[in-house]
Amino acid sequence: MEKIPILRMGEFLLVTIQVDMHDRLAIALQDDLTNRISQTGARGVLIDISSLEIVDSFIGRMIGNIAAMSRVLDAETVVVGMQPAVAITLVELGMSLPGVKTALNVDAGMELLRESVNDHKEAEYGSRI
Amino acid sequence: MATMLNQQTTSLASIIAKHKSEILSQWIREMSSATRRSDLIKDSEVQSQCARFLDLLGDAAPAGSNIQATAYEPLREMLGEVSRRRAQQGFTPTETATFVLSVKRPLFTAIKEEHAKNASEMATEMWSATELLDSLGLLTTELYLKQREEVIRRQQEEMLELSTPVVKLWDGILALPLIGTLDSARTQVVMESLLESIVQTNSRVAIIDITGVPTVDTVVAQHLLKAVTAARLMGADCIISGVRPQIAQTIVHLGINLLDVTTKATLSDAFSLAMKRAGLTLVRLDANKNGRAKGENQNEN
Numbered sequence: 001m002e003k004i005p006i007l008r009m010g011e012f013l014l015v016t017i018q019v020d021m022h023d024r025l026a027i028a029l030q031d032d033l034t035n036r037i038s039q040t041g042a043r044g045v046l047i048d049i050s051s052l053e054i055v056d057s058f059i060g061r062m063i064g065n066i067a068a069m070s071r072v073l074d075a076e077t078v079v080v081g082m083q084p085a086v087a088i089t090l091v092e093l094g095m096s097l098p099g100v101k102t103a104l105n106v107d108a109g110m111e112l113l114r115e116s117v118n119d120h121k122e123a124e125y126g127s128r129i
Numbered sequence: 130m131a132t133m134l135n136q137q138t139t140s141l142a143s144i145i146a147k148h149k150s151e152i153l154s155q156w157i158r159e160m161s162s163a164t165r166r167s168d169l170i171k172d173s174e175v176q177s178q179c180a181r182f183l184d185l186l187g188d189a190a191p192a193g194s195n196i197q198a199t200a201y202e203p204l205r206e207m208l209g210e211v212s213r214r215r216a217q218q219g220f221t222p223t224e225t226a227t228f229v230l231s232v233k234r235p236l237f238t239a240i241k242e243e244h245a246k247n248a249s250e251m252a253t254e255m256w257s258a259t260e261l262l263d264s265l266g267l268l269t270t271e272l273y274l275k276q277r278e279e280v281i282r283r284q285q286e287e288m289l290e291l292s293t294p295v296v297k298l299w300d301g302i303l304a305l306p307l308i309g310t311l312d313s314a315r316t317q318v319v320m321e322s323l324l325e326s327i328v329q330t331n332s333r334v335a336i337i338d339i340t341g342v343p344t345v346d347t348v349v350a351q352h353l354l355k356a357v358t359a360a361r362l363m364g365a366d367c368i369i370s371g372v373r374p375q376i377a378q379t380i381v382h383l384g385i386n387l388l389d390v391t392t393k394a395t396l397s398d399a400f401s402l403a404m405k406r407a408g409l410t411l412v413r414l415d416a417n418k419n420g421r422a423k424g425e426n427q428n429e430n
Binding site for chain 2: 079080081084087088091092096097102104105108109
């Protein structure tokens with residue numbers, strides 16, 4: 001079965017989705033990612049979905065779930081590179097993914113992760129939402 | 130019955146052939162007294178149109194009075210041409226239909242002359258001619274309206290394209306000045322062009338300016354919120370600016386929740402906020418110079 005690679009970059013994890021997501025793949029990713037976060041003690045996760053062209057409500061919900069789970073494991077999640085068509089689809093489906101941080105590209109996403117992790121380190125609580 | 134009808138229309142054709150020049154001259158006189166628009170159309174053009182109409186009517190009349198028949202195709206095409214031209218030239222629907230309907234009087238005169246001895250034949254002949262001309266007149270009006278609708282549709286499309294410009298204010302700051310009422314179709318175009326430009330220019334902040342939107346109701350607000358949410362999903366911040374006092378009142382009265390969206394009263398406020406978020410500040414150069422000059426003067430003193 002195909003698998004989505006999870007790369008480690010310092011204290012962050014980098015997930016790039018290069019294939020069209022189907023339901024089983026999304027569940028496998030959720031499993032893998034939560035395991036890797038707890039193994040590595042990562043402080044942030046960056047999910048690049050710039051190659052993702054088709055989403056449905058299930059995949060949308062999975063993205064939201066993955067972000068919520070990482071937050072429970074004390075890792076910030078940033079979703080980057082969402083295509084306009086995907087964004088419109090999600091909005092039309094009524095999924096605004098509240099609580100998920102987004103950025104335009106990997107660069108901006110990394111910057112955002114570093115900022116929020118630094119904020120987190122500076123103050124034990126009171127992170128920005 | 131059918132053969133009778135055919136005979137009548139055949140005789141109509143022969144009447145037209147026989148009295149063509151009289152009908153033509155009387156028709157043109159008729160038209161010039163009723164609805165001649167010499168400011169819109171040349172006499173020679175009207176004359177040639179009338180002559181062609183009579184020719185084609187004479188050709189088609191033997192096929193019966195059903196104008197959908199294939200024999201009437203050249204005539205239908207010709208009328209289509211005429212009404213298209215007149216719609217473009219600015220004729221009213223009445224004036225366009227009168228082109229066909231005003232042929233009645235000269236044609237009836239010709240029929241009367243031909244059937245002077247037999248009253249009942251004259252009546253049936255006139256009736257079939259009236260029927261035929263009426264349906265041709267209606268066809269002309271219909272084609273005219275179709276042409277006008279085409280013009281309206283094309284203008285609507287053009288307006289849709291023209292009314293959604295996305296402008297770049299600064300590196301990473303986009304503005305989308307909205308003008309006119311927002312409906313679903315327009316919002317779709319607006320949203321798509323906004324999101325496309327965000328990707329193209331790599332902008333982190335987009336300002337949606339609604340100064341030119343006359344009214345904001347729940348539907349419009351929902352459309353705006355959709356655009357803002359979609360932009361946020363892609364990683365760009367949206368600021369809504371140009372909220373007029375009346376619109377602010379309406380929004381609150383309608384109970385629309387805009388708490389998650391940054392709103393500003395004017396575009397310039399939104400722009401300075403966007404600059405701040407991008408880590409930029411504006412500094413007046415000569416103010417600095419003046420200040421320093423003053424400071425130096427004071428030191429000298």
